[in-house]
Amino acid sequence: MAANNSVQTTTPRGSSLPNRNSQRSTLLKVVILGDGGVGKSCLMNRFVSNHFDEHSFHTIGVEFLNKDIEINGEAYTLQIWDTAGQERFKTLRTPFYRGSDICLLTYAVDDRASFRNLALWRSEFLYYADVEEGSTFPFIVVGNKVDVPESEKQVPTEEARAWCAENGDPPLVETSAKDATNVEAAFGAAVAAWARLEAKLDRPLIEDTVDLSKQQSPHRSSCCMPGTESNKVI
Amino acid sequence: MLAMVVKPVTDNSEIKVNKESSKKKKNQDKNTLSVINRDYSIMTDTTVRSDLQDRNLRNKILNRSRNSGGSSSSNSWSSYLVIHPEEVPAIWYNENWEKIERNHITDSVQLNSASITYCGPKRGFNWYFKIKHGILKNIKNKVYPAIVTGIQETDGGFFENLGTLLAEKAREQQQIEGPLPDNKDQAEGKQDDADDDDEEGSIEEPTEALLESDSDRDENEHAHNLVVESVGWNIEELYAALVYLAQHPVGHDVSNECGQEVLLNHLQQAFKIDNETHEQVLEETRNIEAPQMHLNVEVIEAKELVSKDANGKSDPFCALYLESAPTRRYNTAVKPGTLCPIWEEHFELPLEDTENDVLCLEVWDFDAAETVREKMSKVKDVKGGRGLMKLVREIAVTATTGSHDNEFIGRSRIPLKDIPVTGHTMWYPLEKKNKSKRRGVVRLRLAFSAEHNAQVAAQEHRHLLRILLLYELETSKVEKYCWCGRWSGPAEAIILQHSAQRGLLARNVTLAQWVEYSRVHQEHPLNFTVFNKLAVELLRPLENGLFSNDEIKIFWDATKKLLHSCLNSIRKIRRLAVGDKNAMVQLAAILGTLSTIITLNVPEDIDLFPEKMYGWLPEADGPRTDILQAIEQTVIQGGVEWFDHILKNNTPESDSDEDVLKYHIKMIQLIRADLQRAIEFHDKLFIKKINFPYARTLYIMYEKRICDICMIIIEDICARLKRIEVENNDDTELALGTTLFELYLTLQRYAILGQVLCAEGLEDMKIQSYYDWFRGGVAHWLDIAIYKALKRIDRAVEFDTLQPIDSTVQYSSSAVDTLTIFYQIKVFWTQLAWPDVEGSYTFIAKIIDDICKCSVAYADKMATKAETTTELEQIAEHQSSVYERKFEVSTAWCYAINNIDYIRTSIAPLANDLGLQSIIDALSENKTQQEADRCRATLQLIIDNATETVRNKIIELLEVVASKMTPAINRYLMEGAELIDTTSNAMDRLLHYLDSNLTTLHDNLNEDNFERVLLVIWEILSETLYELVNDNLEKRRPPSFYSNLHRTLHTLIRFFNLGADETANVQVLEKIEHLLKLHGLETAELIHRYSVERLQEQKNLDESMYGQLTVRAQFVDNSLNIQVLNARNLRPMDTNGDFIGKLSTLERKLHSKSKERLREGKTRKCDPYVKIKILPDEKFAQVKIPKTHVQKETLFPLFDEKFNIPLTAEQRGTEDAIVVFEVKDKDFLRTRFMAEAFLSFAEIPETTADHEIETLQQIHLKLSRPINKDSDVIRALEHRKGDNQAMDFVSKLNNKINSR
Structure with missing residues (x-):
């Protein structure tokens, strides 16, 4: 039940034929958060279409793209929601947090403020996604713009690592959407982190099926899953 | 609804x-x-x-x-x-x-x-x-x-409340609030209808429109006790004067109608004089002489006078006198030579007896004392015979008398008592004794006057007016705001007498009225139309400076009082009964009065709006004289007071958010109602009369206050809305959502009204960003909506019986219920009409994403539902035998699939209904095209994702259906295949099974889904077949098993009507077809198929590893002639050459090169010969197999041998017959197979007997060795363990392969 919204079959777009042999792939909702201007949209575009636009605009509210990837032999379809970082978009973006499977917290290595705000982003996400503080959720911290000269770098990797260690130890990936450094890796790490957590959560389920309370992964938004209830009834 | x-x-x-x-x-x-x-x-x-x-x-x-x-x-x-x-x-x-x-x-x-x-x-x-x-x-x-349905009830009609029901509510409210005002242009055109009937007339009836309520009293300037004030003046003196006036009336009119007694009585009562005093005064005044009156006469002009002179003209002049004093004559100037003289001369005749005297006016023709000679000189002017006669007579008269003799034209006698007391201008006819002929007419202006001090007279008149008016109001019991200047008879007579006898000018009288009416108005409000008229009359004298400074001062003092009343009325405008004609007339009069006053120059030393009276006006530095500004402030004050009144009289029922919101809605509605009244009834008047934007002023005033009270509370409530408890089924919070959006819509309408009313200054209004306050609320609502929607879908599916809702459609209730949810969400969104484009875009993205989620959830639920429903149905049908039990497609399945598909196809149109396009358009206008495109792409992607995901669900479900059919299909196929007897009915049963299920599917699925399921079933069928074949390969099935299946396959292909264009899983089909074909063949056929394949392989070879054989061949009639010419590049067979075959192609190539090098040093040769066989074996068993001679130690043997092989006609015609050339190495101990080449009959030319074989083209055949044991044919042969023929072949083949 826990994964009933995340596993869907997806078939390649455009084929009107049913393809019975299509791979079952896991559908994951990914949300990218971070200050305005740290390069969230660029990350997404680099990842999805391997394209980089030097002069991209502010994102309006949210943007959405799909991407199929394979991690450790498993097929995944990532539904990536890119959000607008500006404060004025806050009410517009927060409704999209609910039901996310993965959250990318991004900062720019040449922007200290964006790094400092990670904590705010993290708590905003937890609040609006209705995830309990302290529960394990697959966050991943992405330091973008590593292509800048060393002199302009304001957030040392060690510091970022230290922050992660103190905040639930999410994986840290330093990327550059501009020269495509580590972008795939970042998303890959995110999915891997999700898979690890999922495996952990599934294990007690197998071992101890009597305990119904564990059937729902705690990080999932229980609100949107009324089905669990009624299914129990049936 | x-x-x-x-x-x-x-x-x-x-x-x-x-x-x-x-x-x-x-x-x-x-x-x-x-x-x-x-x-x-x-x-x-x-x-x-x-x-x-x-x-x-x-x-x-x-x-x-x-x-x-x-x-x-x-x-x-x-x-x-x-x-x-x-x-x-x-x-x-x-x-x-x-x-x-x-x-x-x-x-x-x-x-x-x-x-x-x-x-x-x-x-x-x-x-x-x-x-x-x-x-x-x-x-x-x-x-x-x-x-x-009950579905809606399960969540308290959540979506309906916010969708259609909210819309309904909003519509109702809108109706209550009334329409928006027209555009300016239209309004202008319409203005003229209701105008101009605002003059007095029908205002006699009492009105309840109390412009100022009693509570205003304290605010009024201290009500003057008029009587007390009057006593300060010597009232008895005025009374005596008036009694005297009444006793000695002048002129016509009232005195005739009322009679002296009435007037005296009226006075006595008005002045509240006791009888004794009255008698006394009466006695005194009776003895006083009649008033020293004057008759003012203006002789204006005359016309149509009779001519007296010989020239047909006259030289007229007038003489005026009173009959009592005929000697005292007043003459006008002589106007020579005219019959219509204009004099315009004023005369003042002292009057002694105004009651009986008569004014006489005589017109004379002037004749100077001319000499006869002078007279005679006029002869040349004489016209006609009569004129001549006259002249002659004149001359004669002049000559006889020698003195002047003016000729009388005519006289008019005007009794003084016929002259109206107020005076008049009139044409009077002239008469002459004994002459009936018209003598002409004279126009006179006649008026009485008395010699009095003008100031005293004016003051007297004011006091008189005051006393009479108070009495008038008291006796006739006139309601407030009703007296419109009409006096009772006696009062009017007295006033007229007074003004006439005191010689007051019209403007003095008007001013006196203005002053006194204003004063009385304080105490007992009069109809404002009175003031409106007076103001107009006063306008000219004021503008032309005809009043003295003192008069101007008393005018403004009175005006000050009146202004207060006017402004107060405007302030209390809400007490007017809306639509009451009288009230509107009053308002029009007030505004008319104001409009007149506004045009006047206010003296600077007057404080028109003293703070004492206008506590509610904002403080000013000096004396305030700007009337228009005061009006504006008054209007605002009125609104503020109304607002406070609303505030005071309405309180939320409780402190709950719900009640607070309801309270705010009510507030705005009340305000809106007030504005609507202002727009409908008052605004036009204000604009027309004083060009004041009344409604707009009010709107702006209210706007600030609404924002002040609403913004904080809304933002607060929206912020607190965040969390909803999943377990909490309490609907209060959801109802709150409804109220919240009711308030939203109310504010929205208010904002829209502003856009109509205020063309400019909109940006400054906070109300225009009303939606911003609700942002959090909308986000929250969407959050609850998806939760509620999923819950409701659960119920809908639960209640669904998977029966079509009627015979025209092929979906069931839950699909409709689910779509209803979407529809309601859409209605909700449409109503919101979110003004901010970026917000709209994002919210729509969220809505579509949610709809997608719901659709997927629905599909999941539907699938489960279909399964359970079907299971239950089939258990109910008691299929006792396990063997007999087979899955039958139920209609429930079909409807489940149709339901999902119905939802799926609705997603995209629904999304478009949300207004996607207009938002994208707006984005490209406000932002860049690029950004708009990106947003469009995002939305499109979300929609596509949704439809795609749901379609996959459908396919999944179809697969489930098809796979449930698999066991039965499998069983039928097995049964059918196992029977040697092809007349078995197993196939029929399979087809029957398929047919009945497909019929169900066809009848109940829509076309698209049927096509889909057909494909899915076909795929599953073919796969089942494939697996069946593969599984049975190991089980030594007889060829008939496979050929049966093969036939079945063809039947099925026909059954499914899969044509060449069919895109079904062709590969699998081909594979099955191939397999079945092979396994269905007899062993000999199978063996020959191997040869055929080898022939094919040989043709596909690029380059031969094993050399090449050159031959010629021909058919002459039925005999086959073959000439084996030579072989080249044969591969030497060495003892340890086995390994070559194990190497990859590339390695082999390399190897062969090194071999050649090796050969140069130590040439290893072989002894080849060629053996000719014809396949298939069994057909050509009798044919003698020829072979060539052995050529010693060469890899390039030259044979050049001819063979003639006679064949029967039947053999010659064998299809696929192949000539095989086996190249062998003749060793000492044994011969070894080296390589072989294949030549099909089809490639051998048919020639006549005289055609020498040497003339034919050489045929180069690439040599090859059997290497592949993996072919299906060999596998099929290997499976035939009990078949000697097959086993022989396989072992021979193995020998060949291993022949190294």
């Missing part, structure tokens, strides 16, 4: 729904309720055919009544129909509808409070169908929100 419940009535005319029984029935009735529901909840279904629906409905109802079998059945909910009153066909209004009390139905039917419920005339069911039919005709393609 107004709704009408129509219900057929049978014998039991009394309608009562037993609550318990209806509850019990609820579940059973669900289906039929849905039937009804559907008609109103479906979005738009153009395919609805009312007649079909009708029939279907009829069946439903008939079934139902049969099922329940009693008269009580008519009371079940199944037979109610909820009808919007507008939809009831007109003719049915005439029928005897019966009203049903609401409480009888509320437990199943949720209706708006305004519902009217009816049930039909008592006449069985027919009426019901007719109505139904009529209604359906009306509602085709219309959208009707569902009200009736």
